[in-house]
Amino acid sequence: STIDPPSASTSNGVHPTRGEPKSSPYQSIQDYVSNVNRFKIIESTLREGEQFANAFFDTETKIKIARALDSFGVDCIELTSPVSSPQSYEDCKTICQLGLKAKILTHVRCNMDDAKKAVECGVDGVDLVIGTSSFLREYSHGKSMEMIQKTALEVIEYVKSAGVSVRFSSEDSFRSDLVDILALYKAVDRAGVNRVGIADTVGGATPRMVYDLVRTLRGVVGCDIECHFHDDTGCAVANAITALEAGATHVDTSVLGIGERNGITPLGAFMARMVVTAPDYVTSKYNLKALKSLEELVADAVQINIPFNNPITGFCAFTHKAGIHAKAILANPSTYEIIDPSLFGLTRYVSINSRITGWNAVKSRVSQLGLTMTDEQVKEVTQKIKAMADLRPLAIDDTDSIIRSYHLDLQQ
Ligand code: AKG
Structure with a gap:
């Protein structure tokens, strides 16, 4: 029941996504800090995602997800702190021993005991985190900025001496004092961290705030600079690309965005954004055709449905309905699609079952059904479809029956 026009050309200097010339006219000299063409993904389904309300990952599921993320091509996989529970500790060790291409990181509080447990597990990297906003300093751990810096420097020195990469992140960065956190980041950078992280822990940052910070x-x-964006106000994907434009190097994602509250930047939506912005980089680095099965694996594990409006994999992400759209899509998909579904192993669907169906879409369906009609006849049968669609919702089988019986009448 799909109508698939030929794919848009990819050999004419136009991107395999949609119509943008390879050197974007929007690129300017100001963009020299931008990393949109060379970002890395820290995939946190097995850490942030474990904080999702419905999440319970047993060892077998964690292994399946880790392998699927690895074959998708993410750069790093972040795991729940091994201090969280005995099973978390065992699972962390197990995943470190899978021999995946992705670097295995674990996310721990910035203290020596947690860091030692992390190193014991055999991870490639330790992601240290501590709250720096006055909210968290007062109501969470109770430490002053001086104390945070002193501890951070000791822990960083220890992790580095163990030959493991280290990242230092300030939780709730956007509600932290700018002078305080810049001084702290400067100190940990001098101490030799591989990355610093900024986190929009409560999801309140706007792209402009992200760019500035x-x-x-x-x-x-x-x-390197890593960014972590919660999606409470719907800005997580926009904030992620803006961070890259401003010079961030790494973005945290989770499959379907699962995480604390309503989660973080979703891997799939982020891929949708980036395949448009940096098609060559994204298509050469990530196994985009595996996105759907990866999302289905995680959706199944946490017992949720993939949302209807999910970028790329939502059931109607490539469905075209209005007559005006259908006509143009059939002539050239770039007219109403920014992303070519075939990049993700998917197909578009042109709906012909409604009162807003146009005759061009019906004409295409008529030829798919192997029938021959003049344009005038197609227009006439389109009116019949519309009349029926005014009375009740139609399925493709209903529409096909209308077309077939009209065609039969023509023969008699
Ligand atoms: C958050 O602040 O929301 C986190 O999950 C921590 C992020 C980080 O470690 O950078």
């Missing part, structure tokens, strides 16, 4: 930080530290 990351751009400022880019001028202060020489190490």
